[in-house]
Amino acid sequence: TQAQIGVTGLAVMGANLARNLARHGHTVAVHNRSHHRTKALIEEHGHEGDFVACETPEELVAALERPRRVLIMVKAGAPTDAVIEEFAPLLEPGDMLVDGGNAHFADTRRREAALREQGIHFVGAGVSGGEEGALLGPSIMPGGSAESYEALGPMLEDIAAKVDGVPCCTHIGPDGAGHFVKMVHNGIEYADMQLIAEAYDLLRQGLGRSPAELADVFAAWNEGELSSYLIEITAEVLRQVDAATGGPLVDVIADRAEQKGTGRWTVQIALDLGVPVSGIAEAVFARSLSGHADLRAAARGLPGPSRVPAGSVGEEFVEDVRRALYASKIVAYAQGFDQIGAGSAEYGWDVDPGALATIWRGGCIIRAVFLDRIREAYEAEDKPVTLLAAPYFAEALTLAQDSWRRVVAKAAELGIPVPGFSTALAYYDSLRAERLPAALIQGQRDFFGAHTYQRVDREGSFHTLWSGDRTEVEA
Numbered sequence: 001t002q003a004q005i006g007v008t009g010l011a012v013m014g015a016n017l018a019r020n021l022a023r024h025g026h027t028v029a030v031h032n033r034s035h036h037r038t039k040a041l042i043e044e045h046g047h048e049g050d051f052v053a054c055e056t057p058e059e060l061v062a063a064l065e066r067p068r069r070v071l072i073m074v075k076a077g078a079p080t081d082a083v084i085e086e087f088a089p090l091l092e093p094g095d096m097l098v099d100g101g102n103a104h105f106a107d108t109r110r111r112e113a114a115l116r117e118q119g120i121h122f123v124g125a126g127v128s129g130g131e132e133g134a135l136l137g138p139s140i141m142p143g144g145s146a147e148s149y150e151a152l153g154p155m156l157e158d159i160a161a162k163v164d165g166v167p168c169c170t171h172i173g174p175d176g177a178g179h180f181v182k183m184v185h186n187g188i189e190y191a192d193m194q195l196i197a198e199a200y201d202l203l204r205q206g207l208g209r210s211p212a213e214l215a216d217v218f219a220a221w222n223e224g225e226l227s228s229y230l231i232e233i234t235a236e237v238l239r240q241v242d243a244a245t246g247g248p249l250v251d252v253i254a255d256r257a258e259q260k261g262t263g264r265w266t267v268q269i270a271l272d273l274g275v276p277v278s279g280i281a282e283a284v285f286a287r288s289l290s291g292h293a294d295l296r297a298a299a300r301g302l303p304g305p306s307r308v309p310a311g312s313v314g315e316e317f318v319e320d321v322r323r324a325l326y327a328s329k330i331v332a333y334a335q336g337f338d339q340i341g342a343g344s345a346e347y348g349w350d351v352d353p354g355a356l357a358t359i360w361r362g363g364c365i366i367r368a369v370f371l372d373r374i375r376e377a378y379e380a381e382d383k384p385v386t387l388l389a390a391p392y393f394a395e396a397l398t399l400a401q402d403s404w405r406r407v408v409a410k411a412a413e414l415g416i417p418v419p420g421f422s423t424a425l426a427y428y429d430s431l432r433a434e435r436l437p438a439a440l441i442q443g444q445r446d447f448f449g450a451h452t453y454q455r456v457d458r459e460g461s462f463h464t465l466w467s468g469d470r471t472e473v474e475a
Ligand code: 6PG
Pocket: 102, 127, 128, 129, 130, 186, 189, 258, 259, 260, 261, 262, 263, 364, 365
């Protein structure tokens, strides 16, 4: 039998995607650098569908119908290049190499351009949803040529998650577009996680609630507008009891958040593109700060607020925090979608934000009920310049803002760090401001460096003769 698709790299993501494909009736050729993994997959899951076990890349390529589809599921970076180097010489024009890892989109662009010269379609596909998503239905964000999507799309849509019958997979755009949006997805994921963690911290420290009680709070929130995978699993993590100590698991986990790099890339690229993604940036910095044992140890003795008014936090704080979380989350997604718009414009990808919101409704880590609202906003007649100003979100922010302000103020008063909540509120207030103090910064720049400024009432560039008679000249 000829296999419809090959999967190389059978760690858990690769193995689960192969099983998902087989369970959907596709014949899947499977290969792994060390063959024991391939054997283990066949032994444990061979009964789930049609697999062809291959010992070498040559065998895998020979097992495939044409044009060939090969899905690479190995570590991003050098291991991916190594696998491409192994397979590319074995392929023919029209064949497709799909990278389903968390590659940097610039690597994907480079690889796509190189393989295009050989007539091979290189498809960088973002895949989100973790192990379970890979098996039961991930969200898939394929880039690469439109032509390759014709041959690959139906199969990927088949194994993707479905929401209201709509698959969580669509062609994102050429070359690195798929990996770019997956990167920003992860940046939003970081922001979302940071905001949830801050909400937890506020209620724990501010109200003295236990993790188990907070599990109930998050579970209740998951029934409303905040309904999302990350809120759902937050309740589960908070409810977990540690077998060794009998206390909450969250209390024995070291408070150092790690990262593999996609969030950091999001911020690095945002800086290059000039997109203010302050919520994502704070989330990356918060993880990094948590890992600085030296800084934290050196500062531990510094005083907190000298006077915390007793009983200053009441029951209503829970609802305030819920609203502040929702508002801050809207800001994080708005910033992420801005970055996708900027990347799309920079690289000529023509990414459709509404279609993207549609495929993030299910399967991926940031799946949330409110992605349907984002979809609606981008599908509306009047395309929003910022999601914050789209009718649904403008109203949600209006409803939330008093709570949001109270929470940020209260956090400052209590000495509880809320970098995510406060940067989101600052972003909101900055965007809606009539005038920003950027005018003063321009004045300072002109003073020390004759960098000139523009005026609100006349065209042109101007300079004040600061060290002379302080008259203004046209620059
Ligand atoms: C997903 C996840 C997935 C992975 C991240 C975690 O969408 O399924 O984002 O890609 O869990 O790489 O990233 P960090 O290790 O950087 O937290």
